Amino acid sequence: MADSSGTTLMDLITADPAPVPAAASSSSSSSASSMTAAASPSATHPQHLSTKTTLGEKKSKRAALMQIQNDTISVAKAALNPVRTNIISHQKQKQKQKKPVSYAQLARSIHELAATSDQKSSQKQLVHHVFPKLAVYNSVDPSLAPSLLMLDQQCEDRMVLRYVYYYLARILADTGSQGLNPGGGIPTPNWDALADIDAVGGVTRADVVPRIVNQLTTEATNTDVEFHARRLQALKALTYSSSSNIEILSKLYEIVFGILDKVGDVPQKRKKGIFGAKGGDKESIIRSNLQYGALSALRRLPLDPGNPSFLHHAVQGISFPDPVAVRHSLEIISDLAIRDPYAVAMALGKLVAPGGALLDVLHLHDVLARVSLARLCHTISTARSLDERPDIKSQFNSVLYQLLLDPSERVCFEAILCILGKHDNTEKTEERAAGWYRLTREILKLPEAPSNSKDKSQKTRRPQPLIKLVMRRLESSFRSFSRPVLHAAARIVQEMGRSRAAAHALGLQDLDEGAYGNQYDAVDSLDSDMNDSSHPEGIRRTTGVSNAAGGKDTIAGMLASLMEVVRTTVACECVYVRAMVIKGLIWMQSPHESFDELKSIIASELSDPAWPATLLNDVLLTLHARFKATPDMAVTLLELARIFATKVPGKIDADVLQLLWKTCLVGAGPDGKHTALEAVTIVLDLPPPQPGSMSGFTSVDRVSASDPKSALALQRLVQAAVWFLGENANYAASEYAWESATPPGTALMMLDADKMVAAASSRNPTLAGALTRLQRCAFSGSWEVRIIAAQALTTVAIRSGEPFRLQIYEFLHALAQGGVQSQLSEMHLSNGEDQGASGTGLGVLITPMIKVLDEMYTAQDDLSKEIRNHDNANKEWKDEELKKLYETHERLLDLVSLFCYVPRAKYLPLGPISAKLIDIYRTRHNISASTGLSDPAVSTGISDLVYESKPAAAESDTLDDDLVNVWAANLGDVPAVNRVNEFLAGAGTDAPDVDENIISRPSVSYDDMWAKTLLESTEMEEDDVRSSGSSSPESTGSVETSISSHFGGMNYPSLFSSRPTTYGGASQPSERSGGSRFNNPSMYEGYGSPIREEPPPYTSPERYDSFENPLAGHGSHSFQSQDDDRVSSGNPQFGTALYDFTAGGDDELSLTTGEEVEIEYEVDGWFYVKKKRPGRDGKMAGLVPVLYVSQSSGST
């Protein structure tokens, strides 16, 4: 708690007690009992009461309460006894023993002193000793309330009363859950619970709160002039009462409105300079005080947007003479304006006109009031509902622009943020883009000079472009010595970058070039300084250095000189300022400019050990956000991210980094995918840190892994990268076994390894490059990396067609041999300790992988033999043969699924030639494509693979445990996802973690993981019951569901698990290229959505082109689901369109009421229907909502 060094605050306070008026002490009961400590157990405890909450404390507190009770009673009885000596004797005693005062003592003293509150000495005691010490505790015992109320009624001393209001407010604020009260200091126990135990003397909150509220309400409505200071305090204390209590709340509204009804009307205009000034007649001052009190209370009450009198009173407040009241009123109004800008604008009416009260606020000496004014003006000037009142909007807009000239940075920056279109974190891209447009093109025209203006202001009254004002202001702020100012200025630059990126993304720059120039021409005539500014930024940029140097007044020039200043701010001592500067630089970085400077700044910054991990991760998240705004920058951002990986591996969250890789890879588009993958895997080219020899290692490629912790973290990063590569190489290379038309390479078998590699790299350089990297990792990494590399290779082998699979097979074989050769003979006997002692040590691990590939190849060979036999003999395939084939197919599919995800409906372990035969079998036997995983075959599959080849089960278990842990460490990206989303949403106020915990993920046991897989696959099975047919659209739907369930359970950050819209978007970038990408905000959302891993909704089958098996062809539509109860083949269902339906997407079909359709199948509330002739949209088939079609049962 408060005592990090073992002393409590109370210890500190009472350690050196102030001299106490030494009064004659008479032996009262309590002091006697505390002297003879052991005599009475009920009295001993309070003396030695620890301020920490312990189990035993309840008892002692209870005893203390009982004693308080007894004492109070005895005090009441012995009225003649001067009770104040009680506390004095305590003090004296404490002075001797240097013991801290306990809460119980304080409580007792209050009870006693309250009874004699008319005496001066009692008051003094209370004010100087009791109340200050009571403030140390973070909650106040409700049993004190009666005494406090007694003091409130009887005591005259102002200080005592002030404390009484303070404590009453705290009793009211204490919501019972100890956490929410605003108190601080030493924790006090839960009084309510205590009182429940102590049935005799218990006073619960429930008992006292109504009494307190009543008392305070009476005081708050007391109109006595002399009483009005107390009235304000009573009102203030009342606002602390629980806001959930509607009764109290309505009472409060009543009081506040009552006061404002009386004093709210200020017919005469506020005189200049009256703000906060002393003087004036008594009546108006009291009035102003009451106005202040009422508005302050109103500010703490919940907003009541629909209530006209609420709005009316709030608007009245703007004209009040009290500056704090004006601030509250503006704050309330600006909050209200967000909900209902029209009503607020109407209510403000003439206040915004020249000479109105709102304009007076511009000169009000209260920063926060002007900040609220800026917000208010922004809300109203951008409100849609006021589109018909451009006059009002422009009035508010002009006030907003004037605030740019405000002497306070806080106000000026708020105005800049408002102009930039940032109000909370939910702005849309359009708003931000419009903000950049406003900032760069609008001009501040000051209204006619007020009468008292001097000649000096003549100069500033010339119309000024906003951008120029802002740039000047920012530049001067960056020269400030105040760190908060620097931090804020850097933040403003960041927000500018954000808006600018939004404008670029929407192509605003290009659209309005003409208007831009014209507008500046208009300025030129007014402002001779601006004569060089008629070129838009874009042109200026491209025309080269000479112009940039001379054209100081172009936006580009101004930005350049601002960024120069910003960059120098990196020298600031404070890391937080530096972090903000770097974020600003990242945002201001243009995709077309060289980012070498930024890179070197970041690199040199990261060498500073002062950076806390959270801050670095924040910067990393900024890269995420930047990518979302400008996907073109994927490669640049990956390069930047790489600096983090190499420089501070120990401080960054590998998950967040991995997510960034993934997001960038997806977003990089077809051309960028290769580069993006390269940028990711560059991490792998780092030499691995070797245990024990870290120091000699730092110079290589600027890797900083100087301590074991960061070396370990770098290791983790490398693992993450390897895993990422394995999981996503196929995506990046667009190479899928199920898309490959190349027959399994019987011919390629003949080639030697070199030729194979050459063939591979000529076919698909991306994949070949990835393979080379993985192979190197499998050889030369640390054992963790090698394991993951082998896994990754297997994944790639399973997912790729030839010759890659063969290449990997060869490689794995060599790897296994190398490791196993020396030991294989004795492996069965070995206890596993010497695994990895020689060779690669991966033998045990690789064996099942090789086995699965072996089985695939064997089965493929068998199949091609069979086919040849059948062809030669011209035989038909018999059902048993097909069954055998199908069983092999399913078995292999199960095996393969153990290693990595493959789309079961499409994947053909037996090669493309098997597709037809399997389809035939499936059709004959009504087998849906994805059944099989739920039967025990999977578990047998596991045991087959894992245990069959290795009788030494224990040995394999240990190894697999490691493997799984490594996996688990890399897979769980859900926290990272949350973190990124939270960051992008601008949320997150939760407390920082002080301990920089790097590895804090729960480890998953092997059994758990597989159990989960099995569980998930059962769900998948259920989903798939609805679907059937090898490549009919619904089965692609099932791919989708199975992806999500599969990966949802496993937490794979795989591309396969991303939202299908994204996948579709990435593989078909033409769909959303260019400007159209950003026109639809929801689409834009979807574009960045790989960050989300939620169960996807059903999307169009066409999106899944890449999953389509080309061999299956369109003929496969005839293999329709036959187990679907709605649709059985040979008995097609028909229906009639009930209503008109307009297709909302490519995959949907427009209907006209009454149209006859043939229902193919149903999926997720949609029918896939065919029409006899093309409709309005020229399409014959597509999806329509189920409810739009009435099914006719009969067939035609």
Place this chain on the structure above:
Amino acid sequence: MILAVLFANSEGNILVERFNGVPTEERLHWRSFLVKLGAENLKGVKNEELLVASHKSVYIVYTVLGDVSVYVVGKDEYDELALAEVIFVITSAVKDVCGKLPTERLFLDKYGRICLTLDEIIWQGYLENTDKDRIRRLVRLKPPTEF
């Protein structure tokens, strides 16, 4: 919202803390985070020189005043600059109460008065009074503007 105001002595003992809208389980984190921040950065810092930090969308401004350090945490409209205003009001009011730069002893002796002063400066997470004369009057239960 001003999420927290915290006073600590030079050893990192917390003297006063006021949280607004911070869940109990997070207070401990904030407390140790702020104390750590101060321990790392406040050495040799001049009185009332403002330091800044941020965590997610929350801002922190802190400074030294005599023997005690003051931390203010805020979000939304209470950004680093608004917090600078807040901390300025707090430090000047504390100096006003103590009569000079507070030593730890002096601060503790004026503990009650300081609590009342804070109560007038920050009211339910919002900045209330900024003028130190006015604060002084309100602490003495006098009307904000006197006649």
